[in-house]
Amino acid sequence: MEGSRRSGERVAGRITPASGRYGGRTAAERQAERRRRLLEAGLELFGAGPGYRGTTVTALSQAAGLSTRQFYEEFRTLEDLLAELHLQVNDVAEQTVLAVLPELDDLDPIDRYTAMFRAYAAGITGDPRHTRIAFVEIIGVSPRLDEQRLARRARWVDFLCAQADAAVARGELAPRDYRLAATAFIGSINGLMHDWAVGWVEASLDQVVDELLHMLLGVLRAPAGE
Incomplete structure (x- = not known):
């Protein structure tokens, strides 16, 4: 019958029963x-x-x-939104590192770690908002977010240890337990980046990244037992 509409046909400004769409989107x-x-x-x-x-x-x-x-x-609270952003900015840095790994197989461990750390630095500082959320805004919000923050730090420690263990197996690094050194290094990243982001350290970002890289390479060059 003219003027009638079949069930499910779209009516302007209303959800169509058949598709659940409104304005062309589900x-x-x-x-x-x-x-x-x-x-x-x-x-x-x-x-x-x-x-x-x-x-x-x-x-x-x-x-x-x-x-x-x-x-x-x-979201239930602003804290929930901050928690999701914190995971996102860490994921960006992690994916930036993982993306370069296939290109580093033929490098010696010093050059490999240099490339990995510079990729991480680019991923976590490429957007200054990411830097502030990762190292400043997340601090001291709640026990829940402290636990999340420490869990992501532990994930980075595990990654560094896995890379070091692989280099030891290839005979590229001296055999030792690198977990303590990796934990100290990740702590240094978080501490220095926090202080730099809030203006307590007078240095350029390049200077901060270079200083952290020197620390990392010093760990890798240390003989076993030191």
């Missing part, structure tokens, strides 16, 4: 878009604006162009 796509906008707003406000402690749900929602109701549909 509910899942719209939710993913909201979450992306909230995370981008959090990255900007936490990483370049007033910081995590200076941001409210209302301000973040407004920055994302969303309502506070929409925020609470995606």
